[in-house]
Amino acid sequence: MKRILFVALNSSWSQSNLALYYLREIVCDLGFNQQMCAFTLKEPLHQIMEDIYGRKPDIICFSAYIWNKIYWLSMQIELAKVLPECVFVVGGPEAQAFKSAVNTKVILGAGEARFRYLAKHNFDLAADLSEIPPIPLKDIPFPYQISDKEVLQNHLIYYECYRGCPYSCVYCLSAGDNRHEMRFDVQDENSLIKLNLELRFLAKLKPKTLKFIDRSFNVQKQIAHAIWDFAIKGDFDFDFHFEIYPDLLDEQDIQKLSKAPPGRIRFEIGIQSTNEYVLRQCGRISSWSKTCEALKALKARTQVRIHADLIAGLPNEDFSSVIRSLNELCACEPDAVQLGMLKILPDTPMLKIASELGYLWMDQPPYQVLASDALSFDELNVLQDYAHLLSLYWNKEEHPQLWHQLLQKYPANVILEKLRHLHIIKQIPLHSVARQKRESMMQELLQNLSCYD
16 A cells, blocks of 8 residues: 655644645545655754654655745755655646656646646556646535644644635745635525534634635625634634635625624735725726725724735835825724835746836745835845834834824834834844844834834
8 A cells, every 4th residue: 555645745744734734635546655744944854854754655746835945945955765666647737847856747737636637546657637627616625634633633624715816916836726616605594404414523623824815805795704604603712714806895895794703703915005006907996085994994884804915016016106095005004014015926927017117026935026126136135124024013013002102193115114223223133033122122113213203
């Protein structure tokens, strides 16, 4: 009996890998000896190799992402030396990087059907997977077993109801994803029963967070409401995380969400920019005035935790526009603000756009932009500093009332620039700052801003 080892290499201990659980279930009837194991990037490579080698796998399956590609490229080379008969099967957004690796089969796109075909053909490296049609999401087995609780309890557990995205943002991996696959049909009572059973099972796994990976989760309004009702009415000690499209929120949504207990629901909201011209150039249709009203309604009338994202480096967006977006978003006072630097991801339209506009970016993951058509490296460095300061002084939610008071008098960039100046003159790095030091820095910030007046 051949041994299949599904190996997750996560960015932190709290992560998990949904793709590998799907693959395990899709071949569970084929008689393989299957094992799951998970590691983090902080663990020494040799230590992980020793663990994997000790399990004597015949097939090793893993997913390659921007955060683990470099590590996996190194480890696969070394594992192939000590496990020369082992077959490696790799999928994920960075799988193409392994196309010339020893004893390796690359699976591109949705992997469940192709992995099953490969398994049924004894993991023949010569097998042609290009014409294997994908299995619709509604027909893919539920990925988890109750025995997974031992590993997944107090971790992020991932789940999906929809594959594809109705939008075409040029910087996103879903830009070319034309699928519209729903796991559940609100018109089918049996489908809704299945949804309820799966949600209840997920709750039994006792996650830290149940994270829905659907792009723009609230595109399916009826399913969104059914799941929000489940989250709101249940007695859970974990939270539910959704990535939503803010322009789709309406009064009915706000009324429903107003019933959620504190901390039960978390929204990740991609604002990216408040400059509507810039967004249109990126294929993202969004009205900042509508989004702003939705953010304010969530803040005033619900206890939903809001994590809002901006991206610096979008085509045609200069420094002043990014700052305006930052100030306008911070004025809405979401619980967390992430100012991310644009990533020029392979297999996205942004790669061609960046090349044509003369962008500079990192050749290796995370493919971060170094200069755009409108932002210099110096300007991006300042914005990167602001991003670190937001993580240190805003997103930890230690001083929400103080931030509220400051924002009544100063735009966010003025506050952040003062903090940045304090860090520079005191030679304090923009990471790993102890809480006591953060407290003293906020007090000194207040004094400096008073002088600024």
